[in-house]
Amino acid sequence: MLKKNFQIILAVFVSSILLHPTALTAAQSLQVNLKPNHIAMGATYNGTTISVTGKIPADAEVLIRLLGHYSDTKLKKKGRALGFLWMNMGAVEFKNIPSVFLLLPSPDLEKFSRGDHEAWRKIGLGFGTLEEKAVIVPASEDKEKLFKDFRKLKESAELYGVQKNRIRYGSTTGSMKPFAATMSIPSDIPEGTYTVQVYAIRDASIVASAEQSITAEEVGFPATLSFLAFHHATLYGVLAVVVAIIAGLFTGLIFKGAKGGH
Amino acid sequence: MWHLYLPIAGNSVNVILVFGLGAFVGLLSGIFGVGGGFLMTPLLITIGIPPTVAAASDSNQIVGASTSGTLAHYRLGNVDFKMGILLLIGGVIGGTVGVQIIKVLRHMGNADFLIQITYVLMLGFVGIYMFMESLQGLKKEKVQEPIRKAPKKESGYARLLKKLPWQTYFAKSGVELSVLMPLVLGIFVGILAAIMGVGGGFIMVPVMVYLLRMPMHVVVGTSLFQILFTCINVTIMQARSNHTVDFVLALILLIGSTLGAQFGAKISKKLKGDQLKIILASLVLIVMVKMLLGLLLEPSILLAYIGGH
Numbered sequence: 001m002l003k004k005n006f007q008i009i010l011a012v013f014v015s016s017i018l019l020h021p022t023a024l025t026a027a028q029s030l031q032v033n034l035k036p037n038h039i040a041m042g043a044t045y046n047g048t049t050i051s052v053t054g055k056i057p058a059d060a061e062v063l064i065r066l067l068g069h070y071s072d073t074k075l076k077k078k079g080r081a082l083g084f085l086w087m088n089m090g091a092v093e094f095k096n097i098p099s100v101f102l103l104l105p106s107p108d109l110e111k112f113s114r115g116d117h118e119a120w121r122k123i124g125l126g127f128g129t130l131e132e133k134a135v136i137v138p139a140s141e142d143k144e145k146l147f148k149d150f151r152k153l154k155e156s157a158e159l160y161g162v163q164k165n166r167i168r169y170g171s172t173t174g175s176m177k178p179f180a181a182t183m184s185i186p187s188d189i190p191e192g193t194y195t196v197q198v199y200a201i202r203d204a205s206i207v208a209s210a211e212q213s214i215t216a217e218e219v220g221f222p223a224t225l226s227f228l229a230f231h232h233a234t235l236y237g238v239l240a241v242v243v244a245i246i247a248g249l250f251t252g253l254i255f256k257g258a259k260g261g262h
Numbered sequence: 263m264w265h266l267y268l269p270i271a272g273n274s275v276n277v278i279l280v281f282g283l284g285a286f287v288g289l290l291s292g293i294f295g296v297g298g299g300f301l302m303t304p305l306l307i308t309i310g311i312p313p314t315v316a317a318a319s320d321s322n323q324i325v326g327a328s329t330s331g332t333l334a335h336y337r338l339g340n341v342d343f344k345m346g347i348l349l350l351i352g353g354v355i356g357g358t359v360g361v362q363i364i365k366v367l368r369h370m371g372n373a374d375f376l377i378q379i380t381y382v383l384m385l386g387f388v389g390i391y392m393f394m395e396s397l398q399g400l401k402k403e404k405v406q407e408p409i410r411k412a413p414k415k416e417s418g419y420a421r422l423l424k425k426l427p428w429q430t431y432f433a434k435s436g437v438e439l440s441v442l443m444p445l446v447l448g449i450f451v452g453i454l455a456a457i458m459g460v461g462g463g464f465i466m467v468p469v470m471v472y473l474l475r476m477p478m479h480v481v482v483g484t485s486l487f488q489i490l491f492t493c494i495n496v497t498i499m500q501a502r503s504n505h506t507v508d509f510v511l512a513l514i515l516l517i518g519s520t521l522g523a524q525f526g527a528k529i530s531k532k533l534k535g536d537q538l539k540i541i542l543a544s545l546v547l548i549v550m551v552k553m554l555l556g557l558l559l560e561p562s563i564l565l566a567y568i569g570g571h
Contacts, residue, residue, distance in 0.1 A: 043510075046265035046274040075565045085557045087378060088566065149565045156563075157273070157310075187267070187274040188310075222269035222510075229270055229505050237501025240322050240509045241494050244516055248329025251520035255334065 030054055030210035032198045039185055039216035047158075047187040050214065052104075055176040056200035060207055061109040062167055062179045063125060065197040066214075068100030068159070068190075075150070094150060095135040100194060101127075101160045104181050106167045109201060119204035127151065127160075158186035189216050270508035271315045277514055279309065284518025288327050291519060292334065292526020293533070294482065294542045296463030296489075298519070299324060300385070300549055311511065312567065318500035319508040319515070321493045326516030327523045328490035332483065334527035340483030342434035345444055345476065349466070349484075352448020353455070353492045360456025361499060378557060381458055385550035388468050389543050395472075396539035435476040435484075447473060448488075455492065463489050464546055471539070478535030 032054035039048060056062050072095050079089035103126065112119070121128050131147045140146060154160035163184060170178035183196075193215050200208040218226055228236040267274045283305055287298035299320050306316035335341055367376055426440030447469050455462030463485055470481040501507040530538065 041267055041269075043267055044265060045267035075567060078561055078564045078566065086559070086561055087557065092565070146565065149563045152563050153565050153567070187265075188272060190272060218269055222267050225509060226269040229501065229507070229509075233502045233505060234498065236509070237498035237507060240501060240507055240512060241325050241497050243509070244322055244326035244497075244512065245329050245494075247513070247516055248326040248331075248520050249333065251326075251330045251517075251524060252333035255330075255524045 028208045030056060030198055030200060030208045032196070032210040032212060034196055034212055034214060037212070037214055039189070039214065041191070041216060041218045041222060042220045043222060045187065045222070047189075048185045050183045050185060050196070052181040052183055052196060052198065053179065054198060054210065055178050056198075057202070057207060058172045058175055058177045060200035060202040061106045061112075062181070063106065063109055063123075063199045063201055064104040064167070064181055064183065065125060065195075065199075066100055066102040066104075066183060066185075067195045067197065068098045069192050069194075070096050070098050073097050073099075075153070077146075092140070092146060093137045095137060097130075097134060097150075099159065099190060099192070101130060101154070102183065103127075103162045104166045104183055105162065105164075106169075106179070107165065110162075110164060122204050123199075123201060123206065125199065125206075157188040158184070159188060185216070191216055191218055266510060266514070268311075268508045268511050270506065271311050271319070271511055273310055275309065275311075275511065275514075280511065280514045281518040283309075284323065284327075284515035285522040286518075287515075288330075288519025288522025289526045289529075290522075290545070291324075291327050291463075291486070292331050292523035292528075293530045294463075294467065294526075294538060294545075296467060296485070296542065298327070298463070300381075300458075300464050301545070302515070304549070304552070306511075311508075312506075314504060314506045315508050315511070318497070318504065318506035319512045321496040321500060322507050322509065322512035323515035323519055324489060324493040325497060326512075327519035328486045328493065330520035331486040331523040331527060332490055334524055335483030335486055338479075338483070338527065338531060339434075340479050341487050342432055342476065342480050342484045343487070344430075345432050345435055345470075345474070346484045346487040348441055348444035349448040349451075349470075349488045350491045352445040352450075353452040353462070353488060354495055356449035356452020356454075357456045357492060357495055357499075358452075359449070360453040361503075363453070364457055377458060378553070380454065382550060382553050382557065384454060384458070384465060385546050385553065388465060389546035389550055391472075391543075392468055392539050393543035393547065396536040396543060399536035400540065432476075435474070435480050437475050439474065443474060452492065456496070462492065464542070467542065478538055479530070482530055482538075 032052065035051045035053070037050075039050075052064055072093055074091050074093045076088040077090055077092045078086050081087045081089060117128065120126055121132075131144075134143070134147055136143055136146055151160055166183065167179055167181045170180070193213050196212050196214055198210045199206050217223075225236075228239070264277050265274045266277050283302065287302045287305070290296065290301065291298045299317070302320045302323075303313070303316045306320065307313050311319070332341060364377075423439060423443065426442055428441045429438055430441055431438045451462045451466050451469060454465055466485050466488065467481055470476045470485060471478060476484070497507055533541075
């Protein structure tokens with residue numbers, strides 16, 4: 001048991017080091033701006049966009065990643081019960097996997113990624129690498145299928161995915177060229193701190209990189225409601241019931257009034 | 263535009279779509295005296311609401327819809343308060359027991375299996391029985407409409423009912439029964455409702471019609487009255503122990519459903535008992551077939567999130 005736990009911890013540790021961009025190369029840093037640098041989830045929040053701008057070496061291509069918090073994610077797994085019923089049969093856990101994983105490659109990088117999987121793997125920033133490093137407990141022979149399903153599940157909420165044609169380059173001045181990207185933030189994004197990573201890539205190698213944090217936070221009415229729901233749960237439940245009854249009575253009275261008028 | 267962020271569900275929804283869902287299910291609620299949980303919860307899951315949040319927020323909206331529906335039926339003289347209160351006491355006891363059963367099963371990992379099987383079996387049993395029975399009723403009505411039915415020979419069930427202690431007369435329903443009957447049946451429905459995460463109206467309606475022998479129109483009003491209190495209890499319990507009640511979602515749904523319920527009560531008055539039963543039975547069977555297909559066909563994604571937000 002102890003040995004198994006140690007193996008899991010070791011695997012998680014190694015994968016987090018391998019997945020961390022600074023481990024890939026000692027690249028020079030870039031100047032990057034995010035606008036806005038805070039995601040406010042108010043009553044009318046329905047996802048938003050973040051503008052990412054900066055400069056990279058003129059002969060490089062840009063890749064932007066948005067990464068969520070790394071944690072262990074437990075999911076229900078469907079299987080056949082009694083040989084013919086598809087039901088939830090136990091659970092699987094994805095160890096140390098990001099809650100959000102969005103990629104914005106430049107158009108040239110996108111083409112390249114489709115044609116040369118090996119070089120893309122060498123860069124080590126895409127889904128292939130994420131899958132390679134993923135640790136699934138209990139270990140299973142259908143890891144590929146499980147990861148594919150995990151990715152599909154995340155993609156359905158737009159929390160994982162590749163956002164295409166989002167990067168535009170400006171005209172080169174000197175040895176640098178400016179870029180501007182529009183990153184879509186899905187409405188399902190949980191509250192928390194996210195990392196925006198920008199990479200300059202040349203010949204399948206990272207030549208420069210930058211990293212900035214961005215926070216997503218409920219504000220206004222949703223924040224008040226969440227606070228009540230999680231910190232004053234009974235009061236919240238009673239209020240929800242009282243408002244529902246008043247709304248029901250109110251509609252009832254309106255209809256009575258309308259009836260009386262006829 | 264027209265989107266609202268739901269803090270407990272953790273995503274945003276189109277207000278018009280949710281309002282429309284509420285109005286549609288509220289209409290059915292007013293017509294048939296069911297809370298509509300068996301329809302609303304799957305519909306909410308389809309539009310991306312986490313399952314536990316969908317079920318709990320639906321209970322919250324049913325509180326509003328059934329308040330409006332009960333009021334409308336009360337004005338039409340369709341609520342048997344005496345029967346309703348007895349069913350309610352049973353329902354609250356049953357609901358509390360059911361919530362504990364689910365907790366234990368969740369720890370054992372069998373909860374989903376039991377919920378899904380209970381759903382399909384109950385929907386199938388109730389749907390088929392009601393459908394066949396009301397079909398026969400409609401046929402008879404056509405053939406021998408002017409002739410009054412000859413009194414049937416008393417069944418074993420009717421004799422058993424008469425032997426039970428504490429017989430009392432329920433004036434509104436026009437039946438004489440032991441107070442134990444609504445109490446015990448209330449507990450039974452309460453347990454099932456808590457396990458399935460619904461108000462239990464679609465089980466309660468047939469129970470009242472076939473086991474308590476109440477007239478269909480009184481059944482509808484009394485069922486709504488009983489559902490109102492069951493859902494108050496479920497909403498507060500879900501808010502307290504699971505934090506899964508999304509009030510914003512519930513509020514949009516209930517504005518739609520309270521309006522729908524008012525129209526539903528008026529339509530209900532125009533339909534005959536057997537017509538009401540056969541439409542409700544068809545709805546129950548459609549939902550049952552959909553759930554059954556979900557169990558029989560291989561899903562495109564084998565993984566699913568555990569619980570809600």
